[in-house]
Amino acid sequence: KNIPVERLKSGDIIIVRPGEKIPVDGKILKGQSLLDMSALTGEFVPKRKREGDEVLAGMINNGEGVLEIEVTREFKESYISRILKMVEIAEERKSRTEKLITKFARYYTPVVFIIALSIMILPPIFLKESFSKYFYRGLVLLIISCPCALVISVPFSYFITIGVLAKKGILVKGANFIDTIRNVKTIIFDKTGTLTEGVFEVIDVKSFNGFKNDEIIKFSAYAEFYSNHPIGASIKKKYKGNFDLSLIKNHKEIAGLGVFAEVSGKKIFVGNDRFLHENGIEHKLCIGEGVTVHVVIDGIHAGYFVISDKLKKEAKECVLLFKREGIKVGMLTGDNEFFAKMVAERLNLDFYKAGLLPSEKLEEIEKIVEKSKGKIAFVGDGINDAPSIKRADVGIVMGALGQDIAIENGDVVIMSDNLLKIPEFLKISKNTKKIVLENIIFALSMKIFLTVLGSIGIAGMFSAIFADMGVLLIVLLNSMRIIK
Incomplete structure (x- = not known):
């Protein structure tokens, strides 16, 4: 039913x-x-x-x-209800331009009212002129000077922009971020799942110190069993056997390093080489065309996995579009130096830092903020990079469809994984600014011109109505161009 x-x-x-x-x-x-x-x-x-x-x-x-x-x-x-609420909240967070216009109208309106009242009263008293004549002029001036075209058209433009962006799968948590993105001079990307596909596959396994490939695959898969990380998923997929969960004890994830668990009484660590260095574990230099994930069994370096993660097909175009706008593009990643350098060179990035913990990424952001003359944007997954996303002037979360935590953390949320949505957001933002300025200049020019004519008696009531309703209609129609 x-x-x-x-x-x-x-x-x-x-x-x-x-x-x-x-x-x-x-x-x-x-x-x-x-x-x-x-x-x-x-x-x-x-x-x-x-x-x-x-x-x-x-x-x-x-x-x-x-x-x-x-x-x-x-x-x-539901997820879509949360999105709709977010759009409603975004409309309440006003842009800098909206705030300036609102502040301008707060002082402009009483001043215009006093001037119109003065025109109605003072000439008949001091110049012995006709009261009806100057009352009419004052009324015309009052109608001409009404700030509706300014006060309505600017928020209307931002309202349309938020709707257009939402339709394109770009959720903005406030009109202020539409302005901020235009002033970004440095944009920083996380690597895994942002510049790359984030779909990992084990392409090579190396074992030594008496261990066999099958052993390190099995122990690593068990250690990663409770992990939700994509790298862990690729290792579990590599293991073809069945899991006996009673063999797993003391499982824990070590932020920025990897995972630890006791499996069949053996202490297993699976993660990056930083853990090996910090714990003085001897290991060979491991170089491969991908992410290197080490396996330590009872304190002995047992081997490593080489896991591939392809660059997104649109990553290079995205970087190029930002560079054309004069924006520096960088990358901060927790991955090893070799793979980070390879990605940076392929994309022609301006700078990069590898082997960073989430807290160290935040420190790097702080350094960049201090040196940069413009605003900073950070692009990540919204979960592991939450501190960096919150610290940046514009925090952009990628691929947030269905991820409640990611939606909460970002200032701008891209629902899909398409990197080209970010330069598209910048383009729409610039177009919005252009149209808002056109509206302000046109409305003010018409108001000033007709105010002068109205005060000396040339402009009549028809001109006053045009200056009020006509100008308002024109700027609203101009704002509709944002939809195209």
């Missing part, structure tokens, strides 16, 4: 037929189909979803399959 979406509760079962929109967040219990996620990501790239997959409100069943979905969150708590 059909019921209002507001009455759906967690645990309810709903049926979504081909062509229908998924009303709430849930999990597919039965069926499979292609889902159009453009309402959330701004890109029409259908993805196939099957039994057990999570789905979000706003996705459209664009395939031929009928889906049976279990509701996991009520509509008011």
Whole structure:
């Protein structure tokens, strides 16, 4: 039966037929189909979803399959509801231009009112002129000088921009960030999952000190079992055996270094070479075309994995677009020097730093902020890079679809993984500034011109109405160009 979406509760079962929109967040219990996620990501790239997959409100069943979905969150708590609330909050956070216009109107309005009142009263008293004549002139001046065109058109332009960006899958948490992005002189990227695909695959395994490849694969997979990191997932995928969870004890993740666990009584560490250096563990120099992940068993360097992570196809174009705008592009990463240097050279980055912990990335951001003459933007995944994203003047989170934590941390949230959305955001921001300035200059010019004519009696009531409503209509129509 059909019921209002507001009455759906967690645990309810709903049926979504081909062509229908998924009303709430849930999990597919039965069926499979292609889902159009453009309402959330701004890109029409259908993805196939099957039994057990999570789905979000706003996705459209664009395939031929009928889906049976279990509701996991009520509509008011759904992902798309949170996005809509975020857009509403963004409209309340005013840009610098909006604040200046509001401040200007606060002083401008009473001054104009006093001048109009003076024109109505003073000439009839001191010059013995006709009261009706100067009352009419004062009234014309009052209507001409109404600041509606300024006070309405500027926020309207930013309101349209926020909507246009949201439609493209770019969520901005305040109109102020639309202004700030234009003043960015340095943009810094995290590497893994931002400049690269973040889809890891083990391409090589090396073992020594008496250990075999099968041993380090098994022990590493067990140590990574409770980890959600993509690198851990690639190691678990490499292991073809079954897991006996009773063998795992004292599992813990070491921020910026790797994971530790006791497996079958052996102490296993899987992570980067920084841990090896800090703990004085002797190891060979490991160089490969990818990320090197070391394995330590009972304090002995047992071997390492070489894990590949491809650059995103649009990464080079994204960097080039920023450089054309005179913006310096850098990278801060926790990965090893060899792979970081390789990425930096391929993308022709201005600077990079490798082997950094999250806290050290924050320190580097602080140094860059002190040296930079303009604003700083940082682009990351919103989870591991949360401190850096919050410290930057504009914190941009990539690929945040379905990630509640990522949405909370970013100032600007890109729903898809497409890096070209960031230069597109910059382009839209610059276009908004251009249109806002056009509106301000046109409105003020017309007001001043007709105010002078009105005060000397040349402009009449028709001119006054045009100066008020006509100018307002023109600047609003001009603001609509942002949509194109």
